[in-house]
Amino acid sequence: MTKVRIGITGIAIESSTFSPHRSTVADFHVTRGEELLARYPFLREDRPSWTDDVEWVPLVHARSLPGGAVTEEAYAELSGEILDRVRAAGNLDGLFFDIHGAMSVVGRTDVEAALAAEIRAILGPDVLISASMDLHGNVSRALATALDLITCYRKAPHTDAWDTRERAARNLAARLRHGGKPKKAWVQVPVLLPGEKTSTRLEPAKSVYAAVDEVEALDGVLDAAIWVGYAWADEPRCQAAVVVSGDDEEVIATQAERLAKSYWDARRDFAFVAPTGTLAECLEQAVASTARPFFVSDSGDNPTAGGAGDTSWSLDVLLRTPAMVDSDLTTLYAAIVDPEAVATAVEAGVGATVSVELGGKVDSGPHGPVPVTARVEAIDAEDPVAGTAVVFAVSGLRVIVTARRKPYHLESDFLALGLRPREADVVIVKIGYLEPELYDMAADWLLALTPGGVDQDLLRLGHAGIERPMFPFDAEMADPQLLPELL
Incomplete structure (x- = not known):
């Protein structure tokens, strides 16, 4: 079988817009070539069989400890190298986009969506792009539209981080062989909570996230994911979101609505993970x-x-x-x-x-x-x-x-x-x-x-850029419709 060529790239950082800290290039660990491939356990020795007919093309990846917003200069340098390397990579069949989903850049909003759109413009409409994300990332309509496959962790603390990255890459390789682009049912949930209130160690998050595995197992479904969102950035995209992908439009839309409603219905029950x-x-x-x-x-x-x-x-x-x-x-x-x-x-x-x-x-x-x-x-x-x-x-x-x-x-x-x-x-x-x-x-x-x-007291931070109404800022807001959009 002819090998498929899959590029690997991304910028991963969680950025608080309420912190005066500024993240610069010096805060990032940048990997390229064999060092980038060695980052992924499933691409080291004893690789799983699904990688056999894949030619992995390491481009560049930058990751940082969470911090304040990234400076414009740092983002221009890191994203510029990504775009240059995508252009120089030759013909790619797919791209594994390894990001966090909560990067903020000084003077910009929804920056991961903008970067994904720029990558899409270079690769064209037929190359499949699959993103792996943290469940504390944000999924705007623009980001979900620019990507073909998108998933996130299902555990907080993130004991499944590397499993999630492997799932994103494995699903990408599988769809390049058979099936092509899946459909995506996307819906945002107007809830913004800190991770310390949504740990999957405890109810209700434990049961809400257990349902993700149930949905993924259904016929017609490829993947399902719930994003808590990132509470310490002040952007319209910062809220919970659900994406269910697959080939049966009715099933994925129904299940996306089910997961979104379960999260909304549990909003008042989320409690801190400790006294x-x-x-x-x-x-x-x-x-x-x-x-x-x-x-x-x-x-x-x-x-x-x-x-x-x-x-x-x-x-x-x-x-x-x-x-x-x-x-x-x-x-x-x-x-x-x-x-x-x-x-x-x-x-x-x-x-x-x-x-x-x-x-x-x-x-x-x-x-x-x-x-x-x-x-x-x-x-x-x-x-x-x-x-x-x-x-x-x-x-x-x-x-x-x-x-x-x-x-x-x-x-x-x-x-x-x-x-x-x-x-x-x-x-x-x-x-x-x-x-x-x-x-x-x-x-x-x-x-x-x-x-x-x-x-942790979000109400005293002073959010001004998030969409309203939103729980808990508008605690008595009316129930939203939560109707998924097929992308």
């Missing part, structure tokens, strides 16, 4: 509890949702809480990005006492830099993400400070700095819902509703 409170309330409960380690999420500045990572509001609270600094408790705080403070610590060396103005230099809205006098307890100058990470000790409080933004999701992240989270009393992490390893480690857990660029 919540102010940071002070959460700390009080953590101290009083006998559960160890006790985790607290500093959710408003979560760098894996787009927070700047240097919001110092919570650090100020910790330093003014006697149980955190004037007791026998061991408390870990991960982490604050502050390259100036890291440089001071490195120059002074382990064991030295330094005075720094910590955090609040990028996102100073909630609180400015916090004066800290601390002992330098550890330095890791070879962290592949943070660049350099240091530990500042203030009595029983250990504060991780990084030269570059880094989320702390793994036990190994702490161990690299000589910190043992399993033996700590309290662990405070800039995160929303706990990632699997931390979730399994936590004896108990609370979600602190703290300020920052990814504030």
Whole structure:
């Protein structure tokens, strides 16, 4: 059988328009050639048989830790290379478009749709384009129209991320051999909720997303997907969406409406993935509890949702809480990005006492830099993400400070700095819902509703560009029709 040629490209970032952080080219890890192919487990050794008659054409892919909006200069450089490489790729039968779906660019809206349209203009109408997305991405009509196949994760936390990418590529290869372009039934749902209220660990999201597998198994259906949308960007596309694709128009339209209505009907039942409170309330409960380690999420500045990572509001609270600094408790705080403070610590060396103005230099809205006098307890100058990470000790409080933004999701992240989270009393992490390893480690857990660029209290952020009415901004709005459109 003649091999089909499938290109691979994309830009993947989740961008908070409420964060003052700006994402530049330096924030992206860019892969090309064999390094890009090696990114995908299903394209390494022991490839599945469905890849046998595919010639994979690696173009260029850029991915970044979530952050603030991408600068126009960075987007022009990254998208320009994508378009140039698509033009130079020769005849392609298909394109695997690996994106997040919540990229914002300063001065633009719906940028993934615009990029997909530019790629479509180069490839022409007959080349099939298949997108893999995060379920916290957004699907406008323009994006759904520019793509032939489109799917997203079905788990939050995203334990199925690589399964989803493989499904998007596998479906593309299959449709290039047989069936061609599927029909798509698309409908948006006027609901905008944070991921911490829509985790598939809990009801109602658990059942809502379980129905996606049921729909996909029906005759006439190729794929089904529900997008929660991205809550911390202020664009009309930011809302939930459903796409069901296949060859039976009646079935896919009926099932898209079914999934959309199930999401709408559950809108008031979505609840935070853990008990919540102010940071002070959460700390009080953590101290009083006998559960160890006790985790607290500093959710408003979560760098894996787009927070700047240097919001110092919570650090100020910790330093003014006697149980955190004037007791026998061991408390870990991960982490604050502050390259100036890291440089001071490195120059002074382990064991030295330094005075720094910590955090609040990028996102100073909630609180400015916090004066800290601390002992330098550890330095890791070879962290592949943070660049350099240091530990500042203030009595029983250990504060991780990084030269570059880094989320702390793994036990190994702490161990690299000589910190043992399993033996700590309290662990405070800039995160929303706990990632699997931390979730399994936590004896108990609370979600602190703290300020920052990814504030969980959406109503106080000040959205002005989203479509209205929308739940929960218009809590008593009338039921929408939710009639899918065939694209």
